[in-house]
Amino acid sequence: MASKDPQVLLRKGPLEPRIDRDLFEPPYYQLANILRRQIATGELRPGDRVASEVQLCERYAVSPMTARRALTILLDEGLVTAARGRGTFVKPMVLGTASFGLGALEELFNGEHTLVRFLSVKTMPATARISQRLEVPVDDRIIAIRRLLLRDAAPVAYHREYVIFDPARPIIEAEMGITSLQGLFQGSGETVLKRGDLGIQTTVLTEEEARLLEAPIGSAAFRVEHTFFDFDEQPVSWGWFIVRGDCLRFNATVGVQSPAASGR
Amino acid sequence: MASKDPQVLLRKGPLEPRIDRDLFEPPYYQLANILRRQIATGELRPGDRVASEVQLCERYAVSPMTARRALTILLDEGLVTAARGRGTFVKPMVLGTASFGLGALEELFNGEHTLVRFLSVKTMPATARISQRLEVPVDDRIIAIRRLLLRDAAPVAYHREYVIFDPARPIIEAEMGITSLQGLFQGSGETVLKRGDLGIQTTVLTEEEARLLEAPIGSAAFRVEHTFFDFDEQPVSWGWFIVRGDCLRFNATVGVQSPAASGR
DNA sequence: TAGTGGTCTAGACCACTTA
DNA sequence: AAGTGGTCTAGACCACTAG
Numbered sequence: 275m276a277s278k279d280p281q282v283l284l285r286k287g288p289l290e291p292r293i294d295r296d297l298f299e300p301p302y303y304q305l306a307n308i309l310r311r312q313i314a315t316g317e318l319r320p321g322d323r324v325a326s327e328v329q330l331c332e333r334y335a336v337s338p339m340t341a342r343r344a345l346t347i348l349l350d351e352g353l354v355t356a357a358r359g360r361g362t363f364v365k366p367m368v369l370g371t372a373s374f375g376l377g378a379l380e381e382l383f384n385g386e387h388t389l390v391r392f393l394s395v396k397t398m399p400a401t402a403r404i405s406q407r408l409e410v411p412v413d414d415r416i417i418a419i420r421r422l423l424l425r426d427a428a429p430v431a432y433h434r435e436y437v438i439f440d441p442a443r444p445i446i447e448a449e450m451g452i453t454s455l456q457g458l459f460q461g462s463g464e465t466v467l468k469r470g471d472l473g474i475q476t477t478v479l480t481e482e483e484a485r486l487l488e489a490p491i492g493s494a495a496f497r498v499e500h501t502f503f504d505f506d507e508q509p510v511s512w513g514w515f516i517v518r519g520d521c522l523r524f525n526a527t528v529g530v531q532s533p534a535a536s537g538r
Numbered sequence: 539m540a541s542k543d544p545q546v547l548l549r550k551g552p553l554e555p556r557i558d559r560d561l562f563e564p565p566y567y568q569l570a571n572i573l574r575r576q577i578a579t580g581e582l583r584p585g586d587r588v589a590s591e592v593q594l595c596e597r598y599a600v601s602p603m604t605a606r607r608a609l610t611i612l613l614d615e616g617l618v619t620a621a622r623g624r625g626t627f628v629k630p631m632v633l634g635t636a637s638f639g640l641g642a643l644e645e646l647f648n649g650e651h652t653l654v655r656f657l658s659v660k661t662m663p664a665t666a667r668i669s670q671r672l673e674v675p676v677d678d679r680i681i682a683i684r685r686l687l688l689r690d691a692a693p694v695a696y697h698r699e700y701v702i703f704d705p706a707r708p709i710i711e712a713e714m715g716i717t718s719l720q721g722l723f724q725g726s727g728e729t730v731l732k733r734g735d736l737g738i739q740t741t742v743l744t745e746e747e748a749r750l751l752e753a754p755i756g757s758a759a760f761r762v763e764h765t766f767f768d769f770d771e772q773p774v775s776w777g778w779f780i781v782r783g784d785c786l787r788f789n790a791t792v793g794v795q796s797p798a799a800s801g802r
Numbered sequence: 803t804a805g806t807g808g809t810c811t812a813g814a815c816c817a818c819t820t821a
Numbered sequence: 822a823a824g825t826g827g828t829c830t831a832g833a834c835c836a837c838t839a840g
Contacts, residue, residue, distance in 0.1 A: 300828065314732065316769035326806060337830045339603075342807085350614070358807045359838035367731050367766075370644035373637045374738065380634045467631050468578065469793035474638060476740040476758035476783035492756050494740040502631075503793075505580035519740035526640070529733035529767075564809060590825060601811045606826085622826045623819035803840085811833075819825075 293334050301336050305344035308334075313353055313364055314530040320366035324354055353530060367529035374526035376472075379498065379515075382430060382522060383423060393420040393486075397439060404436050407501060407512040415439050419513070422486055429487045430521045435513030466504050467511075473499045476519075483516050494519035557598050565600050569608035572598075577617055577628055578794040584630035588618055617794060631793035638788040640736075643762065643779075646694060646786060647687060657684040657750075661703060668700050671765060671776040679703050683777070686750055693751045694785040699777030730768050731775075737763040740783075747780050758783035 291308050293301045312318045325333065330341035345362055348354045352371045356362045382388070399413040408416065417439050423431040477497040484491040499514040555572050557565045576582045589597065594605035609626055612618045616635045620626045646652070663677040672680065685697040741761040748755040763778040 302828080314769075316732070319769075328806085338832080340829065343828090345807090356807060357838085358836070359805075361806060361838095367734060369734065369736075370640055370648075372640045372734070372736055374640075374736070375637045376634055467793070468580070469791065469795070470631060470633065470636075472633075472636050472638075472790045472792065474788040475786075476760050478742060478756065478758045492742065494742045494758060496740050500633075505578075505583075522739075524638075524738040526736040526738070527733065528736065529731070531733070566809080592825085602813080604810065607809090609826090620826060621819080622817070623824075625819095625825060804838100805840105806838075807836090809833100809835080812831100814828100814830075816828080817826090819823100821823085 293336060301334075302340045302343040302347070305330065305334055305336065305341065306347040309344060309348060310351075310353065310530065313348075318364050320364050322364050324348075324362040324364065326361060369528055372526040372528035374524040378522055378524050379517070382425065382517070387426045389424045389427075391422045391424060393422055395419050400436075404512065408436060408438055408509045410438060425521075429518075431515050431517040432483055432486050433513065433515050435511055437511045438509070467502045468505045468507075469503045471501045471503075474524075475499070477516065479516070487516070487518050489518055489520075496522055557600060565598075566604045566607040566611070569594065569598055569600065569605065570611040573608060573612060574615075574617065574794065577612075582628050584628050586628045588612075588626040588628065590625060633792055636790040636792040638790045642786060642788050643781070646689065646781065651690045652694075653688045653691075655686045655688060657686055659683050664700075668776065672700060672702055672773045674702060687779075689785075693782075695779050695781040696747055696750050697777065697779050699775055701775045702773070731766045732769045732771070733767045735765045735767075738788075739763070741780065743780070751780070751782050753782055753784075760786055 293304050295301065297304065299307075309318070309324065318324065324345070327338055327341045327345065330336070330344070331338055334341070345354070345356070349356055349362075352368070353365060354362050355365050396418055397415045398418050400408065400410055400416045402412055404410075404416060405412040405414065410416065417437040419433075419435045419437065421433040421435075422429055423433065475497045477495050479487060479489055479491055479493045479495050481491055483495070484493065487493075487495075489495075496517040496519060497514055498517065500512070501509055502511045504510045557568050559565065561568065563571075573582070573588065582588065588609070591602055591605045591609065594600070594608070595602055598605070609618070609620070613620055613626075616632070617629060618626050619629050660682055661679050662682050664672065664674055664680045666676055668674075668680060669676040669678065674680065681701040681703050683697075683699045683701065685699075686693055687695040687697065739761045741759050743751060743753055743755055743757045743759050745755055747759070748757065751757075751759075753759075760781040760783060761778055762781065764776070765773055766775045768774045
């Protein structure tokens with residue numbers, strides 16, 4: 275649509291942004307930003323066709339790969355869809371494509387004033403549920419860890435974790451180190467863990483949780499469950515965080531980011 | 539580490555996977571899978587250096603761009619980090635990189651058996667809070683919508699939304715169409731909405747919410763707040779979903795996906 | 803048949819790191 | 822100085838879509 279506009283086709287110099295090759299930003303990045311801005315300002319609306327690769331090459335004097343790379347960025351960001359043989363089109367805002375990260379949780383844990391207090395570390399026989407999650411026989415000895423996370427001396431999260439106890443696998447210590455939480459988020463150098471499954475649910479505080487978190491019973495809280503696997507695809511650790519609901523909020527954006535030109 | 543292994547350096551034929559050019563999967567994709575599998579099996583461990591681009595070119599007989607593209611995929615997936623002048627290295631599993639999609643929410647709403655029931659649609663003067671969120675004067679007339687989402691006739695979510703009412707801007711109807719929720723997730727063709735901000739919190743059901751959702755007062759629930767903006771960067775709609783906690787769970791995986799070779 | 807995106811080639815130069 | 826990733830060039834062929 276916008277590409278059929280005579281102004282655009284005639285390419286009136288001063289109106290058209292250019293690629294500045296002396297800039298710090300590489301050309302593919304500048305071009306991606308130009309297109310992103312056109313989408314953001316509504317110059318290109320959902321459903322409109324974006325200029326084809328060849329057109330972009332001519333218009334901005336870049337090589338095909340550079341134009342393509344810019345389009346790929348928008349594609350990855352979910353701002354456009356590409357249809358072979360037809361063209362590239364601006365996507366309407368789709369809620370389902372939004373995603374949020376654990377950044378909010380990480381901040382909660384990695385802040386300057388955050389402290390981890392071990393409440394208990396002991397071995398115990400696996401209950402039915404634990405044996406199921408860790409794929410070990412019932413009554414196998416496992417390690418149970420309870421931690422409290424405090425920020426500015428105020429409790430924000432309660433962590434329970436069950437770790438496989440296998441003298442043949444010297445995982446325990448490593449695991450203990452990793453799950454001391456500093457490393458969990460930042461990536462603690464060498465790790466025996468290959469993969470983790472995470473789930474976020476809501477819950478209300480039980481009596482025990484309420485007492486530890488110094489919040490009323492029945493308060494809203496997040497429950498972040500995690501299962502970690504080693505390189506043999508064996509579960510190594512299962513546990514969950516109970517985070518006070520008033521301390522955590524996950525954010526996401528869908529559509530075009532407003533001012534910032536944040537790369538991936 | 540693994541790349542210093544003589545076996546690998548000597549490149550014993552049968553052990554080394556090859557790129558099959560007759561396959562449906564393009565070479566860059568095959569190569570990415572080969573490397574991903576090496577990471578998954580532990581052949582390449584966190585901290586290990588991945589073969590350099592040139593090495594990959596020689597070893598698998600592909601062009602630099604193809605090797606690079608495979609590495610870029612792993613880079614985007616967060617499996618490796620690249621350091622100019624040093625090499626590409628396998629990243630340890632990092633929790634902070636986990637990303638949760640709103641697919642779970644979408645499924646909840648877009649299922650076959652999902653029904654939207656309007657509870658009320660009316661105009662009202664903006665309260666202080668509404669005026670703040672929608673950036674309109676207090677007591678400006680706005681539209682208030684209350685909806686109930688039912689899945690298999692069972693209520694799963696309660697939706698409240700406040701929409702700007704401006705006769706000059708024919709947004710209302712379009713907005714009404716969009717926010718009838720079918721379109722919100724799927725992307726309803728042409729849209730006046732440019733951007734949306736989302737926030738996810740936990741809460742417990744109030745008396746009203748509990749009644750509508752047919753769940754006990756004080757049950758755990760998600761609160762998904764949303765603000766939508768038009769192409770003038772003006773807020774157009776503010777509202778939130780209250781979703782029964784037992785109907786929704788966000789999932790994510792961090793590290794290497796186990797068996798599937800899922801592309802982006 | 804012409805245009806499009808998807809993929810690929812076979813190089814190149816640069817900035818950076820390491821030795 | 823050698824090796825690395827980051828970027829870019831100037832093409833190419835293919836499968837697909839649309840007129």
